[in-house]
Amino acid sequence: xxxxxxxxxxxxxxxxxxxxxxxxxxxxxxxxxxxxxxxxxxxxxxxxxxxxxxxxxxxxxxxxxxxxxxxxxxxxxxxxxxxxxxxxxxxxxxxxxxxxxxxxxxxxxxxxxxxxxxxxxxxxxxxxxxxxxxxxxxxxxxxxxxxxxxxxxxxxxxxxxxxxxxxxxxxxxxxxxxxxxxxxxxxxxxxxxxxxxxxxxxxxxxxxxxxxxxxxxxxxxxxxxxxxxxxxxxxxxxxxxxxxxxxxxxxxxxxxxxxxxxxxxxxxxxxxxxxxxxxxxxxxxxxxxxxxxxxxxxxxxxxxxxxxxxxxxxxxxxxxxxxxxxxxxxxxxxxxxxxxxxxxxxxxxxxxxxxxxxxxxxxxxxxxxxxxxxxxxxxxxxxxxxxxxxxxxxxxxxxxxxxxxxxxxxxxxxxxxxxxxxxxxxxxxxxxxxxxxxxxxxxxxxxxxxxxxxxxxxxxxxxxxxxxxxxxxxxxxxxxxxxxxxxxxxxxxxxxxxxxxxxxxxxxxxxxxxxxxxxxxxxxxxxxxxxxxxxxxxxxxxxxxxxxxxxxxxxxxxxxxxxxxxxxxxxxxxxxxxxxxxxxxxxxxxxxxxxxxxxxxxxxxxxxxx
Numbered sequence: 001x002x003x004x005x006x007x008x009x010x011x012x013x014x015x016x017x018x019x020x021x022x023x024x025x026x027x028x029x030x031x032x033x034x035x036x037x038x039x040x041x042x043x044x045x046x047x048x049x050x051x052x053x054x055x056x057x058x059x060x061x062x063x064x065x066x067x068x069x070x071x072x073x074x075x076x077x078x079x080x081x082x083x084x085x086x087x088x089x090x091x092x093x094x095x096x097x098x099x100x101x102x103x104x105x106x107x108x109x110x111x112x113x114x115x116x117x118x119x120x121x122x123x124x125x126x127x128x129x130x131x132x133x134x135x136x137x138x139x140x141x142x143x144x145x146x147x148x149x150x151x152x153x154x155x156x157x158x159x160x161x162x163x164x165x166x167x168x169x170x171x172x173x174x175x176x177x178x179x180x181x182x183x184x185x186x187x188x189x190x191x192x193x194x195x196x197x198x199x200x201x202x203x204x205x206x207x208x209x210x211x212x213x214x215x216x217x218x219x220x221x222x223x224x225x226x227x228x229x230x231x232x233x234x235x236x237x238x239x240x241x242x243x244x245x246x247x248x249x250x251x252x253x254x255x256x257x258x259x260x261x262x263x264x265x266x267x268x269x270x271x272x273x274x275x276x277x278x279x280x281x282x283x284x285x286x287x288x289x290x291x292x293x294x295x296x297x298x299x300x301x302x303x304x305x306x307x308x309x310x311x312x313x314x315x316x317x318x319x320x321x322x323x324x325x326x327x328x329x330x331x332x333x334x335x336x337x338x339x340x341x342x343x344x345x346x347x348x349x350x351x352x353x354x355x356x357x358x359x360x361x362x363x364x365x366x367x368x369x370x371x372x373x374x375x376x377x378x379x380x381x382x383x384x385x386x387x388x389x390x391x392x393x394x395x396x397x398x399x400x401x402x403x404x405x406x407x408x409x410x411x412x413x414x415x416x417x418x419x420x421x422x423x424x425x426x427x428x429x430x431x432x433x434x435x436x437x438x439x440x441x442x443x444x445x446x447x448x449x450x451x452x453x454x455x456x457x458x459x460x461x462x463x464x465x466x467x468x469x470x471x472x473x474x475x476x477x478x479x480x481x482x483x484x485x486x487x488x489x490x491x492x493x494x495x496x497x498x499x500x501x502x503x504x505x506x507x508x509x510x511x512x513x514x515x516x517x518x519x520x521x522x523x524x525x526x527x528x529x530x531x532x533x534x535x536x537x538x539x540x541x542x543x544x545x546x547x548x549x550x551x552x553x554x555x556x557x558x559x560x561x562x563x564x565x566x567x568x569x570x571x572x573x574x575x576x577x578x579x580x581x582x583x584x585x586x587x588x589x590x591x592x593x594x595x596x597x598x599x600x601x602x603x604x605x606x607x608x609x610x
Contacts, residue, residue: 007037009111015119019339023328026335030116030151034108041103041159048100049167051093053175056305058085060298067297104160112155117148120338128343129408130369138224139217140337146213147334150327157327161320165313172306176282179299180289183282190278194314197274201267202325208260209329215253217333222249264322271318278314279307344410350427354434356520357419358383359405359551365413366400366574374400376574378414387552389562391592392571398555400574402525405553407431418521436519440526442510444501449478450490452509456517464516465490471546472512477505515546522547524554559596568592 013033020026031038062081069078121144132140169191177184226233226242233242286303289295364378375397382388390398403409405416407428416423423431436456444452453465453474460468469475481492483500494500494509501509514522524543544564556562563582570578570585570592578590585592 007040007107009034009037009107009115011111011114012118013115014122018341019120019123019335021335021339023332023335026331026339027151027154030119030148031112031155034112034115037103037107037111038155038159041108042163044096044099044103045159045163046167048096049164050171051088051096052168052309053171053306054088055093056302056309057175058088059305060296060302062298063301064296064298100160104156108156108159109152113148113152116151117144120144120148120334123342124338126342126345127340128410129403130343131340135337136221136225138228139221142217142220143334143337146217146330147338150330150334154324154327154331157320157324161317162324165317168310168313172310175302175306179286179303180294182289183285183303186281186285187278190274190281194271194274197267197270198321201263201270202321204263205260205267205322206325206329208256208263209326210333211329212253212256212260213326213330213333215249215256217337219246219249219253222246267322268315268318271314275311275314275318279304279311282307344407344428346427347425350425350430351421352427352430354423354426354430355419355421356384358386358417359521359553360417361401361404361414362417363414364401364404364411364416366404366409366411368400368409369412373574375404378574378576380569380576382551382553384419384551385549387547387554387566389554389556389565389568390571391556391559391562391568391595396571397574398571399525402437402523402553402555405523406435406437434519435521435523436514436517437523437525438507438510438514442503442506444494444506444509446493446495448487448491448493449481449509452494453512453516456513456515460516462490465512468512468516469509471515472508474505474508474512478509511543519550521551521553524552524556526555570595 010033015029016032017029019029058081062085065078065081124140124144172187173184176187222245226246233239283300283304286295286300290297290300359382361378361380364375365373366375366378367373374395378397378401380388380401390401392398400409404411405423407423411424418426418431418434445455449469450462450465453468454460456468457464466475469478478492479489481494481500482488483492483495485493487493552565554562554565562568565582567579568582568585569576570590572591578585578588578592580588586596
């Protein structure tokens with residue numbers, strides 16, 4: 001019923017523009033589209049708070065009516081009270097509080113968290129690779145979850161407690177003022193003291209909360225970093241060092257928690273004292289007014305009910321105030337991490353469909369923002385359907401050229417064109433749809449083998465996935481896979497980052513994914529480096545078939561894999577120092593010939609850079 005009566009929130013409505021970096025504009029950005037529902041929740045909660053005052057007023061009415069009427073006929077003297085009480089307590093009040101619970105637990109709670117998190121997640125995925133290279137994946141995800149949960153709870157607690165309290169305070173002001181101005185004065189003085197207490201403590205609570213949240217994410221980042229590299233930790237026997245590093249971050253978090261806890265305890269004590277002062281002074285004041293004939297017995301009862309309720313609410317409000325400003329600190333902490341402007345963005349009017357044609361690097365320079373040069377005046381044209389290989393020692397700039405082609409980093413000098421169009425004039429998604437990549441460091445999702453391969457083309461049929469796996473020599477070993485839950489073959493999960501597979505198996509699945517994608521441009525970045533010679537021979541023919549009719553850019557240390565390319569370029573210090581066919585470069589007796597001569601077991605020797 002709640003779903004039908006109250007406004008709906010579309011939890012997957014996209015955000016408008018990037019998130020602001022200031023707190024309140026960020027909250028409006030994250031909650032946009034839910035304003036009507038939040039307003040309705042506030043109104044319902046306000047009515048719920050008002051109903052508490054109606055109950056107190058009803059109690060005073062009953063006592064005064066009984067005092068005036070004295071003993072006598074029950075129904076004749078009290079029928080209006082009986083009817084009102086039955087309707088209010090058995091019908092109106094339950095409906096109001098059911099609606100109050102419903103707007104929080106049904107309308108807001110289940111919808112706000114996905115609304116906020118999907119917006120943060122979508123924006124975070126739009127960051128350049130530099131953003132992810134400079135932070136922990138665990139820390140980034142923790143910040144997003146933390147900010148979304150904190151903002152969701154902030155809204156729920158504001159609508160559920162703060163608005164309820166405002167209704168109580170406003171109604172109490174009117175009811176006590178209706179008895180006598182002196183009771184109103186007591187309440188006003190108390191309210192000022194309460195406000196000053198909040199004004200003093202809240203900024204300090206918020207500051208310490210933010211410091212505690214920052215320390216918590218450092219702990220998460222440290223643990224995730226250790227667990228993500230557990231094989232290295234084990235191989236180097238560094239368990240104790242990692243444990244000490246975790247303890248150090250935990251100690252910082254503990255200190256921040258103690259600082260926050262000490263302040264919170266003091267805050268609670270002050271609020272409890274203020275909460276005790278209000279009913280004590282107000283009831284004594286009402287009793288004094290009654291003794292002077294300025295208040296009735298019902299007024300004393302109503303005053304006692306109102307101020308006692310406010311006293312309990314004060315304690316709750318104090319806890320919620322700490323929680324709310326803890327949430328604000330966590331949100332601000334998340335804003336600082338998640339909302340920097342995107343380093344790489346689509347230009348207005350960017351093309352959704354990249355043109356076909358040659359790939360051209362025009363005098364490209366790139367240094368990862370530093371003073372050195374990963375690429376310097378890099379000039380290269382790869383004709384449509386041409387197969388070009390890049391060779392060079394580690395750090396020569398080969399992988400940098402691939403990253404720039406895919407716009408994982410932005411060109412600092414010069415430009416890159418695809419089919420005569422600057423890739424910065426293409427939508428990033430369109431550009432990457434036009435390029436299939438198999439890298440040395442293959443990434444697998446902790447999903448089934450079928451899902452990992454189909455990632456190359458989500459609409460592909462099962463048979464198309466099987467065929468791609470066969471062409472990549474992956475089909476047979478996939479059929480033998482089995483995970484801990486008994487799923488086998490293409491339905492078996494591969495584990496986090498494909499940890500259950502060997503390096504060669506991961507690369508063959510990555511190759512099958514690229515085959516299935518069937519993009520016009522194919523990039524092979526050490527695509528066969530993890531394969532043994534027998535398996536490499538199996539898929540070499542498949543690679544040749546896949547490369548037919550495609551523009552290919554290949555990087556390899558194993559020179560035998562690129563010997564048949566149309567053209568081979570030798571890079572040194574970010575520049576092209578030699579280019580030609582395999583035979584021509586060998587005949588030239590230059591750097592490539594030395595690389596070839598120093599190969600051992602088919603790999604480029606480390607001494608080749610000398």
